[in-house]
Amino acid sequence: MARTAMVVVDMLNPYEHADAEQLERAVEPVVPPLAELIGRARERDDVDLIYVNDNHGDFTATRDDLVRRALDGRRPDLVEPLVPPEDCSFLPKVRHSAFFGTPLEYLLGQRGTDTVLLTGQVTEQCILYSALDAYIRHYSIMVPHDCVAAIHHDLGLAALRMMERNMSAQVTQARGCLT
Template sequence: MARTAMVVVDMLNPYKHADAEPLERAVQPILPPLAELIGRARSRDDVDLIYVNDNYGDFAATRDDLVARALGGHRPDLVAPIVPPADCSFLPKVRHSAFFGTPLEYLLGQLGTDTVLLTGQVTEQCILYSALDAYIRHYSIMVPPDCVAAIHRDLGLAALRMMERNMSAEVTAARGCLT
């Protein structure tokens, strides 16, 4: 049976950094389709929901710490709708790719995953690098453009084109995912 892992990347963001303003503007419109897609993933037995989030250099930070920091940050309204449910996997990361320095590859293998559905932020950084790492590990890739946020719109669009062309990613709106 085919299995999909929906990976939500870096959405627990306190929005206290140099690129926060353009990212905030890009995140706002992706929240409704992303929250709806998370709900759809949770309702399916063949989809595993996995959150992977930057630990911002705090290697003692727990899932609860990262959630609390994000909710206590500059834009809790951009965090509250997509807080990770207690029953889903949560992996802290330290660099751009959701695979780098995390047990994601091992987890996907244990789950029998064949497709990685990437959502979150930042399209031209963490989503792109995670897609490349998924591709070189022979996973099929899906990226709903209405569920990823870019700091620089032009670079985000270029990253989506690269994922589609160079990594055979299926770039389709959230309504076309998990149908």
């Protein structure tokens, strides 16, 4: 049973929204360390790799639909290295938290998870709210700051500080995770 769940949040993004250019700039440096961390997670039996991605209001969209839309979007170079492997869990979401309206809590319980490793975008929104939901469910939280991207740099830093101070999150670097 996996004790750690690495949750990759909202990285299947077509980057076709109002603040996309700002987000793209923040995502660019995140892709290489995140891809490397995903690779390390896949090599370990005690880590469960779970992708949770916004369905953008399309409740008929499948995993393949969301991958294709992201790859056909403005920045396939930010998506391709992070496409979810077929053998990992994939959960569509509709709001900010990876827990809201998804079976994530049930999945983590079934797999004996005690630590949630949050990665992806957007730090001051989906990552922050997912961390809060993990915290109130008594999970330990890890957030590699080089594997999350913020739209607003100052708010991203504030969100990381809130997670660390208010939710006892371990904010670290990717290289310090899963070693």
